[in-house]
Amino acid sequence: MSSVLQIKNLHKRFGQLEVLKGIDLDVAPGEVVSIIGSSGSGKTTLLRCINLLEEFEQGEILIDGKAIGYRMRDGRRIREREAVVAKHRAMTGMAFQSFNLFPHMTALRNVMLGPMKVLNLSREEAEVLAEKWLDRVGLLERKHHHPSQLSGGQQQRVAIARAIAMNPKLMLFDEVTSALDPELVAEVLNTIRNLAESGMTMVLVTHEMRFAHDVSSRIVFMNQGQIEEQGPPSELFYNSRSQRLSEFLGRTAFKR
Amino acid sequence: MNLAHVLLEIWLARFDILFGLGLTILVSFTAIVAGTILGISVGVALTYGAWPVRFIARVYVDILRGTPVLVLILASFYIPSVAHINLNALEAGIIALTLFCGSHVGEVIRGALQSIPKGQMEAAKSIGLTFRKTFVYVLMPQAIRQAIPTWTNAAVEIAKATTLLSIIGVPELILTTQQIIGRTFLSLPFYLMIAILYFLIDFAIERAGRYIDMRVSAAQGTVP
Amino acid sequence: MAYHLNFAVIWQNMPELWWGLALDLYLAFISLGIGCIIGLVAAFASVSKSGALRRIALGYVTLVRNLPILVIVLLVYFALPDVSRLFRLDKITSFVISLSLYAGAYLTEVFRGGLLAVPKGVVEAGMAIGLRPLQIKRHLIFPIMLRNALPSLGNNFISLFKDTSIASVIAVPELTYYATKINTETFRVVEAWSTAAVLYIATCYLIALVLRLVERRYARI
Secondary structure, three states, X not given: OOOOEEEEEEEEEEOOEEEEEEEEEEEOOOOEEEEEOOOOOOHHXXXXXXXXXXXXXXXXXXXXXXXXXXXXXXXXXXXXOHHHHHHHHOOEEEEOOOOOOOOOOOHHXXXXXXXXXXXXXXXXXHHHHHHHXXXXXXXXXXXXXXXXXXXXXXXXXXXXXXXXXXXXXXXXXXXXXXXXXXXXXXXXXXXXXXXXXXXXXEEEEOOOHHHHHHHOOEEEEEEOOEEEEEEOHHHHHHXXXXXXXHHHHHHOOXXX | OOHHHHHHHHHXXXXXXXXXXXXXXXXXXXXXXXXXXXXXXXXXXXXXXXXXXXXXHHHHHHHHHHOOHHHHHHHHHHHHHHHOOOOOHHHHHHHHHHHHHHHHHHHHHHHHHHOOOHHHHXXXXXXXXXXXXXXXXXXXXXXXXXXXXHHHHHHHHHHHHHHHHHHHOOOOHHHHHHHHHHHHOOHHHHHHHHHHHHHHXXXXXXXXXXXXXXXXXXXXXXXX | OOOOOOXXXXXXXXXXXXXXXXXXXXXXXXXXXXXXXHHHHHHHHHOOOOHHHHHHHHHHHXXXXXXOHHHHHHHHHHHHHHHOHXXXXXXXXXXXXXXXXXXHXXXXXXXXXXXXXXXHHHHHHHXXXXXXXXXXXXXXXXXXXXXXXXXXXHHHHHHHXXXXXXXXXXXXXXXXXXXXXXXXXXXXXXXXHHHHHHHHHHHHHHHHHHXXXXXXXXXXX
């Protein structure tokens, strides 16, 4: 069984500060991996490296066995051309904390743009696909609305539909509920839970401990740029080995 | 035509040039100062005035902002004579530029006053300040702080508009230099000289504006 | 002696004034068109990765914005022919070049502002779904930049339209030129200038109206 995602010895620095200090991670098809940790631990940076929004100085990332972002030329490591990087990015889908919907387009067109311009579907095909996914996230009747006419939770669900419509091999969720009013969080979490149950491979960065516990097949705890501990939710939440993890969980008021 | 020749002619004409430059600066300064005072009154009238006052102020601003400065200057030059008011070109020009500046500054101040959050007024009322005191101590300082960059732009526009006074015969920099060009036939060098001088004048005004911004911000404890 | 208003003389000369206004609109249309192209190019240049392009774009803006429009007009019409016989242009071409260059500097600022206000997150979302840089510019950055810039664009259009009156200085037969002519020939000073003013004001008002409609249609952000 080959991994969807393989990260090998990933190092990244911002100027003088090393933010990721040698990350190794394998994600199998259908796995739901939640990354938890305090701010500054590097979780969001890790996610952004996977879809090449950030550059990294050392290490490799492979999707379905294929290295992305960089290649060797004459023994030196260089970054691929932007057009190639774009192709690599299309293999993953990302949902952002601030949704980032395209403000000048309707929900439908937001979801259609990628399939039309990157997957080269015709307008009719893209529209059918977009409507299917908007329906999956429960927002088909809002397809002609602009983002400014949607609530935060609705915007986030459209953003998720937009990412999934690209048929990615891997979905990345970057703290997608942190910017939402509490009463809107549940609808988004339900959408994600739905997708997880249908077998989508996912990596989530989240603060929602209960949700992470219920939905994930594996939890990864990061601290100061390294993976400190990882394992199934039952193990990590109730039998943590690392002390820092215990402290962290204590601070998050997670009820054991 | 070589550089030495040009510099010689500039030197020979130095008094004329300095006179023109001086008049340009004088007119700019006068119009900007008078226009700003007028503009502040207009801005306040537009924001807080009773509706007749607001109406007059609005008409004033809309008429002046829909009319090109040149038309304004020409009108100020020709019209007073039929009302038996004898203005020379310089006076007419300064009046026109002051009115023009007043309308622009008026809009700037109005915008600045209206952008102050309503909470400020409410907080001032809660501690018992009269409108007058609120205006002087709370609203106006914030509005002025907001308005400085845009006001600086307006000031630069006025300085640039003084060039149009040459059309009605005011011996500012352009007209005096054109007379020198008439004598020496050195069009390019002297027009370039004019360009350089105006660039410096405007740059100086912008710098002054930025300095004022810094001082006001520092005095108010805000970031420029 | 009271001054008696006599608009009859003005009505007689109305055709000239209308043609003058039409020429103003024509000059404005062309100069603003060219100015927009200059502005868009320079705005994108001002945020490019190349330091040289940035400096050229911003240098152009700083230089031209600090020059009076009259100085530019005089330079192009009177001084440029000194450089070479080739540069002796007719009045209208000369004025259009001057106003285009002037407009370009102001419009660069407008477009640049719109460009800088495009949310970074939107660009990242575009990258995340695999759009190429050119696609991101075309479908995301450009439309959003235009919507951001619309209000400011409108104000600049009106202000630059009024600057067409400067063409009268080099005897281009536009509205202000004809108003001056009527003024000196008939001495009907109040009527001539008030009519000219009304024509300008009305045109500015119409332009503002059109722009507000465009804004309402597109600004759904």
